[in-house]
Amino acid sequence: MKTDIRGISHNSATWIVAVSLMMASSAEASNERVNAFFEAQGCAIGPSTIAAAIVDGIDLPTIQAYAKTVRADPKTVVTGDWLVLAPDACTIRPPVVKSEIAMSDPEVIQNLSAIDAYAKDGDIGCFLNGDGLVASLETSRKWTNDEALLKYLRFLSASISSGELSFYSPDPLHTPPGFIATRGKCAETPRMPDIVHSHDLLVRHFDALIRADAAGGASCDDDTVPSWKFNEVAQRIFGYKPLNAFLGSEIRFMAIGGGWFDGTTARRQGSPRPPLCHYK
Secondary structure (H helix, E strand, O other): OOEOOOOOEHHHHHHHHHHHHHHHHHHHHHHHHHHHHHHHOOOEEOHHHHHHHHHOOOOHHHHHHHHHHHHHOOOOEEEOOEEEOOOOOOOOOOOOOOOOOOOOOHHHHOOEOOOOOEHHHOEOOOEEOHHHHHHHHHHHHOOOHHHHHHHHHHHHHHHHHHOOEEOOOOOOOOOOOOOEEOOHHHHOOOOHHHHHHHHHHHHHOHHHHHHHHHHOOOEOOOOOOOOOOHHHHHHHHHOOOOOOOOHHHHHHHHHHHOOOEEOOOOOOOOEEOOOOOEOO
C-alpha cells in the first residue's frame, strides 16, 4: 500500500475525499430544500414559517444555520422577529395552494351567475356566489361550515393565483359584484382582455409589488395590507395606472387563503405577516 509523505494511504485519502464530497453534496441539497421551503412562504423566515418548516421535516438547527446566513446578507430585510430574503436570493411568488375545490366542480358551476345577471350595473360576466358555494359544499361533501369556509379561502387563493378567478373593476368607486370566472363561455365579456392582462402583470411583478408596498405603508401592526397607497405603488412599477383598481384586494385574498396571514380561522381572517408588511 502506497503512503504519501504525511503517512496517509492513497486509499484512505480517496475515502476522505469521497466522504467530503458526499457531505458537501448533502449540505447543498439541504440548503436547496430549506431555500425552496421558505421561498414558498414568501421568502420570509419568522415564528410561523419556522414552525411550519419543522412540521415539514426540517430540523431546527438547519433552519437556524440558514437564518444566520440570511441575516448576514446586508440586503436582507429585518422587521420584528422576521427576516425577508433579498431579491437576488429569493423571488417572492404568489402562494402555491393545493385546493380541494376546482373551477370545474359542479358546486362551483351551479354557483356562477348568468353572464348578464349584473349587466344593468355594467358588469358582464359569470360571478361567483361565495355563500352559495359554501352551502353547496356543506351539503355535497358533508363538510362542516368551518371546514367549507377554510377550504373556500384556499380555493380563492389558488384560483386567483392561476388566473381562473379575478376580483376586477377598473373603477375604485365601483366594487365588483363578486369574483369573475375567466374561462370557457364565461370569458366572453368585453373586459376579459384587460382582466387577463392585469393578471399577467400581477404575476410578473409580484415580487416587486410586495416588496415595495411592504417597504412603504403596509403595516403588520395595523393590518394595512395592502397599503392605501398600493395603486400608486403598482403604477410606479407598471409604468401606468393599474387596469384593475382592486389588484391589492386580489393579493389580500391570495395571501389569506395561502397561509400568509397568521391565525386564520373560519371566523377570523388572522394577521398579516412579512413579506406583506413591516413591523413598526
